[in-house]
Amino acid sequence: QVQLVESGGGVVQPGRSLRLSCAASGFTFSSYGMHWVRQAPGKGLEWVAVISYDGSNKYYADSVKGRFTISRDNSKNTLYLQMNSLRAEDTAVYYCAKDFADCSGGSCYLGVSILDYWGQGTLVTVSS
Amino acid sequence: DIQMTQSPSSLSASVGDRVTITCRASQSISSYLNWYQQKPGKAPKLLIYAASSLQSGVPSRFSGSGSGTDFTLNISSLQPDDFATYYCQQSYTTPPVTFGQGTKLEIK
Numbered sequence: 001q002v003q004l005v006e007s008g009g010g011v012v013q014p015g016r017s018l019r020l021s022c023a024a025s026g027f028t029f030s031s032y033g034m035h036w037v038r039q040a041p042g043k044g045l046e047w048v049a050v051i052s053y054d055g056s057n058k059y060y061a062d063s064v065k066g067r068f069t070i071s072r073d074n075s076k077n078t079l080y081l082q083m084n085s086l087r088a089e090d091t092a093v094y095y096c097a098k099d100f101a102d103c104s105g106g107s108c109y110l111g112v113s114i115l116d117y118w119g120q121g122t123l124v125t126v127s128s
Numbered sequence: 129d130i131q132m133t134q135s136p137s138s139l140s141a142s143v144g145d146r147v148t149i150t151c152r153a154s155q156s157i158s159s160y161l162n163w164y165q166q167k168p169g170k171a172p173k174l175l176i177y178a179a180s181s182l183q184s185g186v187p188s189r190f191s192g193s194g195s196g197t198d199f200t201l202n203i204s205s206l207q208p209d210d211f212a213t214y215y216c217q218q219s220y221t222t223p224p225v226t227f228g229q230g231t232k233l234e235i236k
Contacts, residue, residue: 035225037172037225044215044227044228044229044230045164045166045172045215045217045227045230046227047223047224047225047226047227050222050223050225059223059224060223061223061224062224095171095172100174100177110222110223112219113217113219113222113223113225114162114174114177114178114219115162115164115172115174115217115225116174116177116183117174118171118172118173119171120170120171121171
């Protein structure tokens with residue numbers, strides 16, 4: 001069965017950096033685009049970033065562009081989110097999510113942006 | 129960016145009730161609309177994709193309809209496990225992915 005397990009969250013001071021990881025299993029990781037979505041305490045869902053199945057294409061929400069970097073290591077079945085210059089407003093639970101589309105044929109670009117499996121989330125708190 | 133607006137923001141209902149949640153897009157998104165369920169402290173779960181396709185394993189009391197700008201999520205007979213927050217999400221023009229603000233379904 002599909003499993004996504006995030007790690008790397010914690011408390012960090014404003015302006016500092018943190019790297020989140022998402023370990024994937026139960027599916028062919030290298031065939032699927034992957035997303036990061038966050039949820040501030042008591043708030044709704046906010047999409048953060050997407051990476052294509054092969055890592056060649058990446059897009060970001062305007063709120064994190066230039067500060068966050070999404071990447072993946074298909075040999076390790078792991079997705080990453082490098083977060084720099086963190087701000088209080090980045091405080092949230094961060095979820096990784098798998099895209100619905102199987103890109104093993106090599107032609108689906110980023111996927112279809114249907115998020116069919118999610119990890120349990122990891123909490124990032126930005127506070128001095 | 130396409131804006132998604134859900135109504136109502138919250139809703140009280142009883143077990144056995146039929147419930148409808150509405151989602152409106154700021155422009156036409158054809159049928160590129162997905163619904164998620166989230167329980168407190170848990171990750172969202174995909175319920176319906178492409179406006180009306182039921183995700184594998186999701187009970188048939190859930191259904192979705194609509195196209196263009198107006199969509200609905202229906203729960204035919206509420207069960208205790210259905211009390212949660214529901215989000216719509218457009219996948220027509222992405223990135224960025226955009227979600228509705230959520231509808232909290234509570235027990236009356």
